[in-house]
Amino acid sequence: MTTLITGGTVVNATGRTRADVLIDGETIAALVAPGSTALGHDLAASAERVIDATGRYVIPGGVDVHTHMELPFGGTAASDTFETGTTAAAWGGTTTIVDFAVQRTGERVQDGLAAWHEKAAGNCAIDYGFHQILGGVDEDALKAMDELVSEGVTSFKLFMAYPGVFYSTDDQILLAMQRARDNGATIMMHAENGPAIDALVAQHLARGETSPYFHGVSRPWQLEEEATHRAIMLADLTGAPLYVVHVSAKQAIAQIAAARSRGLNVFGETCPQYLYLSLEEQLGAPGFEGAKWVCSTPLRSREEGHQDDLWRALRTNEAQVVSTDHCPFCLKDQKELGLGNFSKIPNGIGGVEHRMDLLYQGVVDGKISLERWVEICCTTPARMFGLHGTKGVLAPGADADVVVYDPAGHTSIGYGKTHHMNMDHSAWEGFEIDGHVDTVLSRGQVVIDGGQFHGRAGHGRFLRRGLSQYLV
Template identity: 40%
Template sequence: MNNFDLVVRRARVATAADTFDADIGIVDGRIVQIGLQLAAGRQEIDAAGRVVTPGGVDAHCHLDQPMPAPIRMADDFDTGTRAAACGGTTTVIPFAAQQKGQSLRAAVADYHRRAEGQAHVDYAFHLIVSDPTPTVLEEELPALIREGYTSFKIYMTYDDLKLNDGQILDVLEVGRRHGAMVMIHAENADCIEWLTKRLEAAGRTAPRFHAHARPMLVEREATHRAISLAELVDVPILLVHVSGREAVEQIRWARAHGLKVFAETCPQYLFLTAADLGIDDSYLGARCVCSPPPRDKQNQAVIWDALNDGVFTVFSSDHAPFRYEGADGKKPGGAEVAFRHIPNGIPGIETRMALLYSEGVLGGRMTLSRFVELTATNPAKAFGLHPRKGTIAVGADADLVIWDEREFVLENRHLHHAVDYTPFAGQTLRAWPALTLARGEVAWDGQDFHPRRGRGRFLACGAPTLLPRAKADA
């Protein structure tokens, strides 16, 4: 008699707490037993002593998000979750974005229509609050939090998204009252606009000047202000895509003073620099235009250190997929445009896990447990999905990655997104998923993707269960 639907044998299991050797028994897509020499399963997979981690939880990605014409995101829930699975990510949390003048409820309904029947892996939604009307603050947002949309993002930049300080305080107060996690994009919009106009007046409009319009001080100031506003309301916040030393210093100060300030960073701040936006006026740098922009090599070292010492809680892709060629991406209408008009964002949903495993774990920069904590366990805790997601434990979903440790040079042809480039092309990677299981089913076998469109389920999120790490001294 077979006790299990599937047994993963001889796994080197890595969790956020420990690493140990075990077999993993799976029934109905969930882990039901972990131990040595488990009974037979109807199917068996031999991990052969390789590392097995929880499936990644990418808690910051953008899929099929509405954009002003002619711009369109290259990845929808089909292609985006396909790429996620092939890269070892089994849960994604993209954004249902409210447009100004639109109800938040309508934005959520639209995003469900876009996702329905398309996803290959499980997904939840963050909300983007761009128009915090009394109805949104008093009725829609509290009701949506109760229904499982327990996190929302607010912006301090971008004209169509940014909130003023009073509006931010209003939204933070709703988060405090209803136990939600508030994510903040911290850059000073007025400073960016002032610098952009002066660069344009001087004819400096090539992609590389995007970084000149967003120096570290505009992130530092906004980070300080976001922390101050959260302190006033007494609410936890998560600062997203932190790029360098000056913002990190603000976060260290806040954490040293006992404030519940969480922080996220992304691969672009470890593997790209401002030079990737171009060292001349070539338009190729448009491929790496994102906000905040990549900094320099010294700041890469700061971000690596902060990943290890507890400043950063979450490592996400901030996947924002736009094609380089064509009229709907980095060349709006088919034209090479001034940096102000280049769609912001880079693809990374498939490469996030392998980049950090390669240079973090195999590069000797972090332990396996810290890798699991940053890429799976902490994001699941931050957004109310743990312990169902983000861990290898009895009762958890059987979302697992078996890692193949091998060296190769990354090219876009290796990837499964719908974008025509990767900014990480040419990076030497030391690992890639040999197998991805999504709720006990093979989604990627190391060579081929196994389509599961429509098998990905929407997940209602619970309350955040994350606590700051003690070690983040100023």
């Protein structure tokens, strides 16, 4: 089928222009001047489907490179399945996710990846890829890294937190980074000093400080900065590319900025929750309400200025990507596992549906430019993780993942309003956005239009990713 999106303003990371987008089947065939007959005929008359985007932006589909669908954690599992989670993503203008396959200590890496293929296959409404979590680094895991790179899984996540669960020691991190240096993979790092955090958690609980607020207090910014610095030094030593996930502290982003100023391949990701939410307002909510916003790294103090510094880092490219770390848990029967003990609250916030809207509000508020919005939510994630040319850009030959976004529209975020994630609450209840996702196409197929979901489970394809195209 041929589709023509006409009358809109096409926005890529490199600029904006009035243009019509011609789609042939699953790919973009051409960007042409409005009303052009440059291809030898009247496109509007010959296209099988015409989408009127007058007065609206036409942007690449969002690329969220940090999600956790169906992740087992803390005695339960993330509440979104690959079907519900990717459907919610489509509602919010995200057309590609990269989720995390999990290898736990004692398991084969390949078995962990196979389990995630089984979860996702035939269930995704949009395209998807995988990173691989390494729960143990030994000789078998190092060999598996080479094997997975050849299978299109080209990034590996390690944890400096969660001793006894995902934690890797410094020597294990060193070995994994050396292997990534040799095979071209990117190392992703959860940078918090886990053993020190565990000691602080035990001290708070011993004093009877059990409410959700102390989740944030027990994971202070010093332990994020220290771990970020340590990860950077190991990456410097080995020459491996390093991507620090969910950066929440201004001191940690300063460490990344300093490394980048030295020419290192070190990159930083933040998430909407660290741009908008805070320790005092959300984690400090009365009673157990703060459990809704328990995530790691934790929300930071607004009084200390972390949120403003992260917005600045996005403007100056000290942070390169905004993902969600989408890891949803219901309050009832899941977050409630931590009643009376904040350390038992499953860590995670649902946000895959709202990232594009929340970051567009940053455009409206003058915090980032329109092009930067596209860059950090679509183009750079695709380049960073081996999808450039097919995802994150509106250009001939790219996949026809397209969003028609109305700057004059309005989005009320919250459960029972625009909320489609499989959760009994929303971390974003009450947020109002000066913009609206009107139409979403995934590989040329309309999946969202007119306030209706037109997609289906199984439309999404697994993406074999190449190596990062964002390295210096």
